[in-house]
Amino acid sequence: MSSRPPNFTFKLVLLGDGRVGKTSLVLRYVNNVFSEKQEATVQASYLTKRVVAGGVPITLSIWDTAGQERFHALGPIYYRDADAALLVYDITDSDTFVRVKKWVKELQQMASKDIAMAIAANKSDLVRSKKYDTQEAESYATSIGAKLFVTSAKFGTGIDEVFHEIATRLLQKKKDSTEGLLPVPPRKGIIIVDDEPEQKPPPRCCS
Template identity: 55%
Template sequence: MSSKLHNQFKIVLLGEGCVGKTSCVLRYVQNDFNNRHLSTLQASFLRKTVQVGNESVNLAIWDTAGQERFHALGPIYYRDSDGAVLVYDITDEDSFQKVQNWVKELRKMLGNDICLALAGNKIDLENKRIIGKHQAENYARSVGAKHFNTSAKQNKGIEEMFHCLAEDILAKKSRDLKTAGRSTGISIIDDSQVEKKSGCCQ
């Protein structure tokens, strides 16, 4: 059997206050939801290990504060991130505009080194939606991100979003490793190739 590599990826959640960042991560990690608003002060940290294909992936998820006074601390938390979840409230135009500012900052600081997922949260309030689905999806596509419609309250889209982001990060790391191998002249082979070769020699 092929050995399972243990990958550690850092994911940061960004977005305005009250958009549901904490609710999303608590639903994902602990399958828990609290109807009361939970304000994050500076940042909190949660960890979850998931299976992505044949790989065991350890996600270190940083939930950052959305209040304006904490925005200057953002770079401290996303500096070494492999992925980012940018959360906005589908009923709040300003929260969607602020997400676009975060994306610009992330791309400016980290370029394509970070994988992005946009979460249009609170789809349980669909009847109050202001941000159109196509509008959000087109924007996400324009910045190389994937868009997800989520509801922490109803547990919709959360698992899929984090899993897809982990897949994207893993795929990017694999591509980067192969690129590094080609540039140094070192051949990168995975366990499946080793097994096939060893099987032919038996």
């Protein structure tokens, strides 16, 4: 009977202003549903999604946090031990992008140093009739080692891509850290000491 590959579980937290569409993104991704009248999240909600990245089964534990200012102090509870953060802003509201930058600074100070980040410019369906500029957001994402994805929870565009990118990055980090724990083959010039005891005990002196 062949052994099954390990199932990795990663914690992902969504951060961003209220009403930027964090809950709609998660519900579209996990359950493939969308509601025009999505109620505001209170504190946080939790969903899981099983995906396969690079042939490896992965479970994403997704924490959708409240964006309202009165819940801001709860943020560290959810992101302190998170493996990844998806920062969401409303592509039609530049103030929500400024808020993303504040969240990133907070993550850099208080979250894990290895946290993987991605940015979603959401609600692209609202600006399909006019051009929108993502150049600043793209260069900012690059500066923090993240990628920018233009998404629409309403139309379901860009969502699978952003979550798949996060899952793939987390899996790669896991592989890298696991390989770092494997024994390193000896370099040339290093003497290998044989642990076996000597066959003949040394003679005793002055018996």
